[in-house]
Amino acid sequence: MSSAAAPSASEWSAGASAQEDWPSWIIPPAGGFTSADLERLAELPAHTELLNGSLVFASPQGAWHSLVMFFLRTVLRSSAPEGWRVTHEMTVWLDDRNRPEPDVLVVAASAMRPDMSETFYRPEDIALAIEIVSPESVERDHEVKSPKYARAGIKNLWLVERDGEGMIAYVYVLDPLTGDYSLVGTFGERLKVSVPFDIDIDFTRLDEYD
Structure with missing residues (x-):
């Protein structure tokens, strides 16, 4: 254009x-x-x-952002059990006025069309949404998009930020009683969780994917 x-x-x-x-x-x-x-x-x-x-509108994507997105997509694909797929940069139709685009998504395989023609996913098809936070998106990712993901019922959210030469992940799980996210852990060198399935990621290997 x-x-x-x-x-x-x-x-x-x-x-x-x-x-x-x-x-x-x-x-x-x-x-x-x-x-x-x-x-x-x-x-x-x-x-x-x-x-x-x-x-x-999206700002130009930095090299670090691209590297982390590729890294997380790759390692999550190796962890995802049967019935789940890992994709990236697809919008989520939360409601008629909100359609954000997380950086990485774990989506039910049943939500994917055989011809891969879908352009969005529904909250109920998503096991995990990940936002890779950049300097210009800090407020948007933490204060605007995160509450919307919670209200839509997305059960797991990671916010991943740069931490010096490495990365840090804030892992949230939806509290069914309050309808809000609860922070269950902050992970630096290694992320190990059991939801939405068993995941064990060594963040110190990030450079190997460059």
Whole structure:
């Protein structure tokens, strides 16, 4: 998609219309965008999310972020039991106004179409969502997306952040009584948990996947 140039100050003073310079989809409809709009707006940039009816565009992905995503996807695939699949960068249709895109997902195999034509998954099909937190997404991942995942019923959430040369993972499990996430552990060099299935990850091996 070609980028549109913003109107100059002189064009604004002359009464130029923003709609002549920006794509029509940049203007939100009354009440905001819906999850269905992500299907019909073909010109949206890749990895566009929907939060509270507003479009959120992805920042350029850093090398560390890409490395961690590949690392986690690879090691989780080796751990996932029959009936579960590990994928990445697919949106989750939480409700009509929220369709975020976690970095890594553990999804029920039954939710995947034979022709792999799906463009989103439902919360009930997800065993684990992982967000790799970047400097620009700290508030969004911790304070906006995490509560939405909990309200939608996604049982397990990891927030993974950079810690010097390594990484640290905050592991949350949904409390069925409160409907909120409870922090069950913070893991640095090694992550070992039994939900959603037995997982044992040596974070010190991250560089081997570079």
